[in-house]
Amino acid sequence: MSQLQRIAIAPSQFQQGQIVLTKEQLHYLVRVLRLREGDRFIAMDGVGKWWLAQLAGEQAEVLEALLVETELPVSITLIMALPKGNGFDEVVRACTELGVACIAPVLSDRTLLHPSPQKLERWRRIAAEAAEQSERSFVPTILEPVAFNTAVTTNLATHRYICEARGEYPYLSKVLTDISGEIIIATGPEGGWTTKELENAIASGFQPVSLGRRILRAVTAPIVALSLIMAASEV
Ligand code: SAH
Numbered sequence: 001m002s003q004l005q006r007i008a009i010a011p012s013q014f015q016q017g018q019i020v021l022t023k024e025q026l027h028y029l030v031r032v033l034r035l036r037e038g039d040r041f042i043a044m045d046g047v048g049k050w051w052l053a054q055l056a057g058e059q060a061e062v063l064e065a066l067l068v069e070t071e072l073p074v075s076i077t078l079i080m081a082l083p084k085g086n087g088f089d090e091v092v093r094a095c096t097e098l099g100v101a102c103i104a105p106v107l108s109d110r111t112l113l114h115p116s117p118q119k120l121e122r123w124r125r126i127a128a129e130a131a132e133q134s135e136r137s138f139v140p141t142i143l144e145p146v147a148f149n150t151a152v153t154t155n156l157a158t159h160r161y162i163c164e165a166r167g168e169y170p171y172l173s174k175v176l177t178d179i180s181g182e183i184i185i186a187t188g189p190e191g192g193w194t195t196k197e198l199e200n201a202i203a204s205g206f207q208p209v210s211l212g213r214r215i216l217r218a219v220t221a222p223i224v225a226l227s228l229i230m231a232a233s234e235v
Pocket of ligand 1: 162163164165166186187188189190191192193209210211212213214215216217218221
């Protein structure tokens with residue numbers, strides 16, 4: 001099945017056993033991928049479903065629903081203070097590959113970048129492409145950027161962690177025992193969190209954790225955090 005081409009569709013395109021293709025999708029399937037009448041491909045709706053489909057005229061017939069088991073057993077939300085430049089692009093891509101469910105970009109006291117609305121579109125596109133390439137059944141949700149303090153008070157999950165580069169905090173890998181359900185993890189900007197931000201997060205139920213003795217770059221920290229959670233949650 002894996003050698004079949006995959007395309008992303010909107011859930012609404014699946015109608016009564018058929019996939020109503022858009023002009024762009026048809027162009028992509030026929031002109032770019034060179035599929036012919038009767039050829040098979042996989043359609044993914046980004047919200048948990050994969051379909052084996054067959055090109056039939058300008059539409060596609062759905063042959064069967066496919067079982068995909070590439071999602072993590074836990075749901076991870078990454079709160080990340082926006083880094084400089086295009087650093088967030090790489091974070092979205094890598095964390096999607098690692099299985100993140102939701103990414104909440106935040107503006108913190110030391111955030112230098114204030115993103116344009118086009119950025120959000122771009123990140124969502126990157127997440128969709130990365131989910132497709134990693135054969136995930138869900139495309140992670142990328143939320144609109146909000147203030148860090150808003151994010152920590154509105155995101156409620158059983159397990160809440162904030163990564164802090166300095167201080168004597170327990171290793172994330174050590175506190176990740178017996179995890180299930182939802183996990184939220186926050187990582188800071190190049191300049192780190194302010195004391196007040198850390199205090200606010202702790203007051204909102206976030207446990208400060210370490211990712212090791214070295215100071216990681218803002219764009220490396222979330223990738224390390226996600227890898228540790230992945231390793232602890234998947235058998
Ligand atoms: N300039 C800051 C470091 C910022 S690193 C300083 O010198 O203190 C950017 C972010 O990555 C931090 O806010 C933290 O969330 C995360 N991070 C980097 N290294 C880390 C480590 N060893 N443990 C936990 N978090 C870390």
